[in-house]
Amino acid sequence: MVSQTIGNMLTSPGGFAEMELGEVTFPEISAVILEKICQYFYWALQYSRGKETEFHIEPELTLELMMAPNYLHT
C-alpha cells in the first residue's frame, strides 16, 4: 500500500463521497507537490517490480514535499 491515507479514504465505510465517486481531493496540497507525489507512486510501483532507479527530488520542493507524504503516509 503506497499511501495509507488515500487507501483509507477510498475504502472506509460510511458513505463518504470519496468512496462513492472514487476520487479524493487535496485542497491543501499544491499542484506541483501533488504531481510529484503521483510521480513517486509510479516510481514506487516500478521499484517494487524490480526496476530500481533513483527518484530525484528538487531541493526547492523538498520542504513541502516532506509534509505532504507525512500526511499521506507515503
Added chain:
Amino acid sequence: MPVLRSREILPVQPKPLKARANIDPPATPTQGREQPATRSSPPSLTPSPKTLGSVSGSAPILRRSLRLSTKASSNAGQDGVLEAEEPIERRNGDVSRKRKLSADNDVGLESGEDEGVLSLRSGKRVTKKGPFGDGNGSGGDVEVEIDRKGKSMLVEESEDTEKPERSKERVNVKGKRRYSREEKGKGKLLVESALESKDESLVDGSVSDVELLAQEVNLSNEKPSKKNNRRTSQGRMERFRDTARENASRFAHFNTQEEDDNILSTEAESEIPSEEPEEKGVEDWPGPFSTAMKIIRDRAANLNVRQGSSSSDKVQYLQIKWVPQKGKRKDWSKRLPPSLLDLSLRVLVDNADAIASLAHVPDALRHKLCHMLCDSRRMNSNFFDLLLNGSPIEIRLKDCSWLTEEQFNQCFEKCDTINLTILQLDYCGHCLADYSLPSTLARSPNSLPALTTLSLTGAYRLSDAGLSALVSSAPALRSVNLSQCSFLTHSAIDILATSLASVLLELFIDDCQSIDAMLVLPSLKKLEHLEVLSVAGLESVTDSFIKEFLIARGDGIKELILMDCWKLTDSSLKIIAETCSNLRALDIGNISKLTDTSFGYLASGCRSLQSLKLCRNAFSDDAIAAFLEMSGEVLKELALNNVGKVGLNTALSLARRSRNLVSLDLSWCRNLTDEAMGLIVDSCLSLRVLKLFGCSQITDVFLYGHSNAKVEIIGLKLSPLLEQIKTPAQGPLQYTSVSVGCQ
C-alpha cells in the same frame, strides 16, 4: 544376525544408520560400535548414509517410535541408550533429551518386548536390542534396519516378516526411538494408531529418517567405541544419573510441537508457578529433577515419551520447519521502495543550509530532521536558530556537542520559551554552565511555564545551584533527565524533590557519580508520584536502598532502570516483585549477582511487565524459559543481550508465548541456532526488531528462510549503524499523557 544378513543391506555400520533413524545418536553409537566390529557390511552402508543425510526428518516416523516406546515396556537398552546418547551430540539438547527419554521411560522404546522389533511409522523396524552393556551384537540389527530403510521402501515391507526375528536381537531401540521422537518433534505427526501399520507414505519419511540416521551415525561413530568400553552396570547407573541431571531441565520446560500442546499448555501454566520455585531455587539436580520428572508425567500421562522426544526434537522440528521457506525472503527486500518521506528527508538533510524556515513543519518532522542532522554531524547553529524561531513547543536535540557556549547563549537569549513543553539538550556539557543559565533558560522564575520534560544529559558543568535556578523557572516539570551530570550531588536532588514533590513523574540520574544513593533516598521518598526512576551506573545503589525506596514508593513505580548496579542481589528483585505491582519496564543489565531465583520472583510478582532488559546476566536458559511461559504474553520488549546461556528452551518459550513481542535483542546468544531463530521469528508475529549482534552462528539459512516480512534484523550484516537506531516518537512523558496547558 540372520535377519540382517538376509537383507541386501547388510551394513557394516547398521548401527550408525539405525542411530540416525532414531535420531538418537548417542544410543546408537555405543551399540553401533560393537556391532560393526562383529559385522562386516561396510559397503552396503555407504549408500544409505548418503541418502540419509539430507532429509529433514520425518515427523511421522518419530511419532511412531514414540508410540512404540510408550507401548513397549521393555527397557532394553535403556541404560545402554543413556550411555550411548551421552557422547553424541547431534544437536543442542537433543542428546540430553534422548537421555531423558531413556531415563524416563525405561521403556525400551521398542515395540513391545514381545516382538523385539520396533516398527516405526515409516515402516522401519527397529529391532530391539538389549541394554548397551549387555551385548554388542544387537547393534548391528538396528543398523541393518536403517540401511534397509534408506535403500528402498519396499524393503520395509519385508521387515514385517523379520519382526519376530528382530525381537530376538538386542537393538538399541532406544536410540532409534529417540530419533524418531525427535523427528516427530520436527513435524506435526499424528500419533499413529497402529504400531505395525506401515503406510506407504511413511516410507518417504523413513527415507529422510534414514538420512538423518546416517548423519547421526557419523556423529556417533566416533564416540561409541569409547562408550562400549565403559559400559558396565555401575557405570550405567551413573550415566543414567548424569543424563537425568542434564535432561531434567528440558522436561521442566517441555515444549511440544504436537497437537497436545494445547492441552499441555494449560497444565503447564498452572504447574509452572509451583514448579518455578523448584527450578529457580535449585537448579542443581537431582532433587528437582525428580520433581520435574513427576511434573512431566502429571502433565501428560501418555505424552511423557513424546514430551521427551519433542523436547529433544524441537531442534529438529525447527529444522524441518525451515526448509520450505527458502527463496522467499529475497523477494521482500526488493519490494519495499523507500517512502517519499524518507527520500525527502534525506534531500533536506543534504541541503539543510538552504532551508529558510521551519514554520508549519510539524514537530515530529522537526525531530526527525534534527535526529538525522545530528547523526550526520551536519547540525549547526543556523538550523538551531530555525528551530528556535517562532515560539517553539518542542526541541529535541540528541547531540549538542557541536554547540559552543556562545552559540547557545545567542540562540537562547532571543528565544521565546513561553510555549516550550519539551526541551532536550543531550550532551550539552560543552555549552551549558551555571553562569549561562540566568540569561538563557532560567531568565526568571516561571520563564518556562509549560516545560514538562527537561533533559540535560552530560551537563557536567551544571552544579546544584544551577539546577536550583532551572527548577525555579520551570515549576511544572514532570520529567527530568540529568544523566551523567557528574557535578550534581544529593542536595540537587533534594532541591528537585522539595519543589517538585507532587508533580515529578520521571527522574533519571544515571551515572551521576557524585550522587550517593543512600543520601538521596530521603529526597526520592518525597516524590509522591514518581513513575520512572533510573539509577543506572550508581555504584552506591544497594539492596537496602531498593528496599527502603520501594517500600515507600513501590506501587506507583512503572519503570526501574538498575543497569550496572552491581551490588544488587536477588533480595532486591524479591522486593521489587512484592512492591511494584504496576511495574512495566525493568532493566537489570550487568548485575551479575542475580540468579534464577530472581526470575521466580519476577514471574510471580510483576504481572504487567512489558519490557525487560538483561545484559550479561548469569541466568540460565530454563529460568528465562519458565519466566516467558508465565509472563510472556504481555511482554513487548525483551533484551537478552549477552545472556550466554540462552538456548532452545528460551526459543521455544518465546515462540509459544510471546505473541505481543515487538522488539527482541538476542545479541551474543551463541547457543541459538538458525532453526531456533527461525522459529522465534516466525512465531512472534508482532516482532518488528530483532537484534543479533555478535551472532555469527546465524547464517543465511535463517536470514533468507524466515517468513516474517515485517521484522527488521539488525546486527548481522554490515550497515550504517545509525540508520538502524530509531528513536520512537515520544511524547513528553512515557507513561502518562500530559495535556499541554493553554498558552
